[in-house]
Amino acid sequence: MTATAAAAEPVTISETPVAVFQLPAHSFVVSGLVVPGIHAAAVTVASPEPGRVTFAAPARPEVCATTFGGALVRIDYLNVTTGAAGSAMVRPCENFLEPTPTTATVNTGPGPVVFSVSLTGSAYSPTAGQPSLPGVGTFTAP
Template sequence: MRLARSITAVSAAAFASIAMSTATAAAEPVVVTETPVTIFQLPAHSLVVSGLVVPGIHAAAVTAASPEPGHVTFAAPTRPEVCATTFGGALVRIDYLNIATGNAGTVTVRPCENFLEPTPTRATANTGSGPVVFSVGLTGTAYRPTAGQPSIPGVGTFTAP
């Protein structure tokens, strides 16, 4: 009798363990892996001034990753202390051209994550596979039209997978 109870208890525990692991596996989000893309660039530069009227220069560098062949996700992340200057509220505009396929377009990203602006912090573009050249410019928003100004545009190149 004791053996039957022990077997029943062990099988119930095993069944509960399997049910919990299945429920946990179903609840986990699907993670899309992106392949980093090496970029050679001269970033866009902006004159920034802090609240203490201390001037500086910020280089708005672009990063890229490829979620699938022919598509590239652009971003231009920056440090929080830069977002607390006159650069806060600036947008980074990326104009790209695939030399092999002729695919061209523009994406705009927001470098400051905590700034209230509907522009995304990352944008995926259909660049096509092959060599891509791009230019980077800094623009303001409707809320802060002079954010990130004065600035100098940047250029770069990479090979899209």
């Protein structure tokens, strides 16, 4: 009798979206046709488990084709109940060659969290996304 192993099913980690109230960071952008515009770098939050959240700040492909393409988004957060604080850096443009991840999972602890958002250039493109204005926001971590 031959023993066979059952095929392992892939583990799916589901994240629950979290409602975020924010004034996004804003960046002045210029396309290849020298058409100026404004991009609002909004932060999204999801929770894979209680006390942990995943930050992202995805940008549309047409925004990534502008001077914003090499920008990075820094998120500084503070849980006002537990005092847990820290910062995370994410890359808004998926196809941009930059080692910074597109999402960052952090331990905020449960409760109300306030955060600030700032835009910065990457090592490849130090002036990407500049000039810019910072943003702020809040959410309740599960």
